[in-house]
Amino acid sequence: xxxxxxxxxxxxxxxxxxxxxxxxxxxxxxxxxxxxxxxxxxxxxxxxxxxxxxxxxxxxxxxxxxxxxxxxxxxxxxxxxxxxxxxxxxxxxxxxxxxxxxxxxxxxxxxxxxxxxxxxxxxxxxxxxxxxxxxxxxxxxxxxxxxxxxxxxxxxxxxxxxxxxxxxxxxxxxxxxxxxxxxx
Numbered sequence: 001x002x003x004x005x006x007x008x009x010x011x012x013x014x015x016x017x018x019x020x021x022x023x024x025x026x027x028x029x030x031x032x033x034x035x036x037x038x039x040x041x042x043x044x045x046x047x048x049x050x051x052x053x054x055x056x057x058x059x060x061x062x063x064x065x066x067x068x069x070x071x072x073x074x075x076x077x078x079x080x081x082x083x084x085x086x087x088x089x090x091x092x093x094x095x096x097x098x099x100x101x102x103x104x105x106x107x108x109x110x111x112x113x114x115x116x117x118x119x120x121x122x123x124x125x126x127x128x129x130x131x132x133x134x135x136x137x138x139x140x141x142x143x144x145x146x147x148x149x150x151x152x153x154x155x156x157x158x159x160x161x162x163x164x165x166x167x168x169x170x171x172x173x174x175x176x177x178x179x180x181x182x183x184x
Contacts, residue, residue: 006128010136013047013116017141018148020112025152029098031145035105040141042109047116047123047137054124068180077111078173082166112141 017039024031031039100108116137123133 002129003132006123006132006136007140009123009128010133010140011144014043014137014140014144016112016115017043018144020108021145021148021150022152023148024100025149025154028153029100030153031100031105031149033146035100035102036142036145036149038102038105039109039112039145040138042106043113043116043141044134044138046110046113047120048130048134050117050120051124051128051130051133054121072176072180075173075176078169078176080169082169082173 021031120133124130
């Protein structure tokens with residue numbers, strides 16, 4: 001039963017990895033394995049630290065605050081994608097697929113780990129096995145980012161083409177609004 005609880009716990013904290021992967025995939029931005037591992041390592045490490053210091057952090061940063069901060073960041077990223085689409089000029093040549101840089105992966109890893117602070121605190125308070133949660137956080141982070149990126153890049157990305165920034169931005173705003181309304 002503790003494995004199932006830990007798995008559900010980590011899936012709920014890493015669902016945003018899927019949306020981010022999908023968002024970049026739709027924009028034809030590949031998240032290479034090295035960048036995916038960096039993103040997942042950072043989110044896992046932050047989860048680990050927050051679980052270790054769960055009792056102390058509970059008094060300083062409540063789960064609701066970290067969830068709201070993460071939600072606002074997703075909404076702002078979504079608005080940026082939509083705004084950049086509305087401002088940029090039509091490009092005649094087709095863009096070549098790009099890869100997310102190591103620097104971009106580090107930044108994304110820290111942004112995605114904001115929600116994991118609350119999850120780590122709750123995991124610590126509910127006495128989930130820290131090593132199990134850490135291992136599952138890494139595995140689900142890599143898997144969900146990969147699945148979202150490939151789905152967006154190879155399936156959806158080929159269909160929606162010129163509307164990718166608007167759709168990506170809408171997905172991020174939707175994730176942010178849902179995170180504000182519901183605690184995952």
